[in-house]
């Protein structure tokens with residue numbers, strides 16, 4: 001099938017793009033990497049009257065550290081994020097999440113901002129944003145606002161972004177010393193969407209105990225699931241295999257996954273348990289071994 005007819009604009013400035021979105025907010029769609037939007041257009045699951053292609057907007061493909069945050073512009077691609085030396089060193093959870101998305105061709109075009117705006121329930125980036133308490137910057141012709149992960153993700157393919165807003169920047173905090181992080185997922189074949197995935201970041205205190213634990217899962221509901229109960233149970237204790245196993249069992253109990261064509265709810269629970277155990281173990285080893293992030 002082919003997309004229904006649409007008007008096409010490729011603005012050369014952010015102001016022009018925001019003006020177009022304001023004027024046509026009822027029937028316009030932003031095109032970034034096109035790796036989710038184009039299939040939806042071709043299957044006619046989306047039928048916007050206007051496509052606003054943002055690929056010619058200058059200066060939005062940055063990845064940089066500023067003011068205690070990793071800042072990622074709207075046009076930074078998954079591949080650039082996965083290979084960026086600062087990201088690999090300081091935010092392995094993000095680099096590993098980006099590297100597990102689809103295939104090379106998809107990662108070379110798809111953007112982190114587009115993934116967050118699309119909010120697929122099995123996407124990797126929403127779980128990273130949720131685990132690290134990141135935020136996004138949304139700009140419209142009327143102004144700018146920031147949204148935290150729990151404000152952004154409302155449900156299956158649904159966010160709090162307004163139709164006239166463009167997500168211009170993704171922000172993740174700099175992680176403290178003695179932090180280890182990882183993204184672990186299971187997909188039946190390389191390139192498939194994950195069935196379940198987990199973003200984990202742990203910080204060890206001077207006494208070797210868990211000072212901070214952050215866990216967020218994808219593939220277990222319409223929005224990322226932040227496993228706060230398991231996080232609290234581990235904080236203050238020293239990393240022990242039995243406690244990690246208990247936390248993983250608690251996560252499996254707490255989630256309410258659906259059954260679908262890819263996996264039963266029971267299978268997703270089992271995966272969540274196994275992957276949580278794996279992610280916590282790896283993150284703790286990294287925190288202890290590297291003496292830093």
Ligand SMILES: Cc1cc2nc3c(=O)[nH]c(=O)nc-3n(C[C@H](O)[C@H](O)[C@H](O)COP(=O)(O)OP(=O)(O)OC[C@H]3O[C@@H](n4cnc5c(N)ncnc54)[C@H](O)[C@@H]3O)c2cc1C
Nearest residue numbers: 030032033034035036037102110111114115117123167193
């Ligand atoms: C075969 C295949 C496998 C894939 N596997 C995975 C996978 O394993 N994991 C995964 O997470 N994704 C996967 N994807 C999707 C891919 O990661 C996309 O790149 C991503 O979901 C969307 O990013 P994009 O830049 O391509 O956005 P687009 O497709 O251009 O846009 C997606 C949606 O977001 C909106 N949007 C885009 N940018 C902005 C912005 N800056 N502000 C506001 N709204 C915006 C668009 O209007 C649209 O509604 C796969 C895609 C394919 C085709």
